[in-house]
């Protein structure tokens with residue numbers, strides 16, 4: 001049993017499948033999309049031993065050969081030089097225009113594989129098989145691909161939609177709790193940005209979801225994908241409302257870049273804390289009731305996500321400079337702010353002073 005969510009983008013439309021056992025069924029689901037009887041599977045050294053065999057068995061059963069490429073795990077893999085190495089390895093396997101890549105892993109594997117797919121032979125198709133909650137509810141859907149640059153996160157990339165997304169809930173069973181909680185931040189995001197009733201559902205069901213309840217996981221992943229599909233269907237290339245998906249991300253990307261993309265702060269953890277700060281900033285600017293910001297922070301803390309910065313040297317000027325360089329920025333500082341829970345909007349030219357005060361209040365100097 002799986003739930004199917006459609007992403008409606010005309011000729012580039014595709015289905016997202018959410019359910020159990022989808023890696024095993026991947027070959028059968030992908031077969032109608034393939035132009036040749038082989039795929040190029042890109043995964044990482046952590047995910048490969050956990051999940052690659054199930055996916056490969058499904059492809060073998062459908063008569064499709066798999067060429068496996070294993071990348072180093074972690075955000076440090078999302079670089080221009082790793083992208084070059086990946087493209088070299090793919091070219092050595094003599095791909096054709098009709099070849100298809102399959103990204104099996106979390107956001108890092110999905111982002112770099114998608115970017116490689118958009119560049120290889122001027123663009124080949126790819127399939128997303130996300131194995132983390134974060135990738136299932138956000139990064140595997142919507143066609144954003146990227147690698148990081150020293151100047152900032154995701155600054156080199158393309159829009160290249162996958163042909164199919166397989167969100168296998170079984171993959172979440174092997175996810176460390178910290179990563180599950182980090183991915184959950186992106187689930188909460190959909191409630192906070194545009195759906196107060198979904199945020200209430202999150203408050204009521206987060207504990208069950210994190211403890212392993214399949215029904216709660218299926219609902220959270222499917223609802224998140226529906227919300228994202230709606231937004232991407234209306235604004236694929238982020239001319240307007242897609243930027244709402246960046247709630248919390250102006251803060252988050254600056255913290256991650258300043259921290260060097262290491263393990264001290266996972267992307268989802270930075271987003272969870274960044275959303276608290278986006279609501280605090282909205283309160284500070286007189287836009288949002290303080291009770292809503294307090295409720296957001298309570299929920300983020302309740303699921304075990306950080307509500308403060310990890311130990312380290314956090315420099316206000318550096319963080320502000322990074323925020324000014326965010327992809328959404330148009331010269332000044334751009335944030336996704338909120339009038340309340342479920343009512344976010346894009347704010348350009350936000351004054352630096354309240355942001356500076358907020359950063360000082362969380363220990364930056």
Ligand code: GLY
Pocket residue numbers: 138139141142144242245246
């Ligand atoms: N993760 C934000 C977006 O896909 O637009």
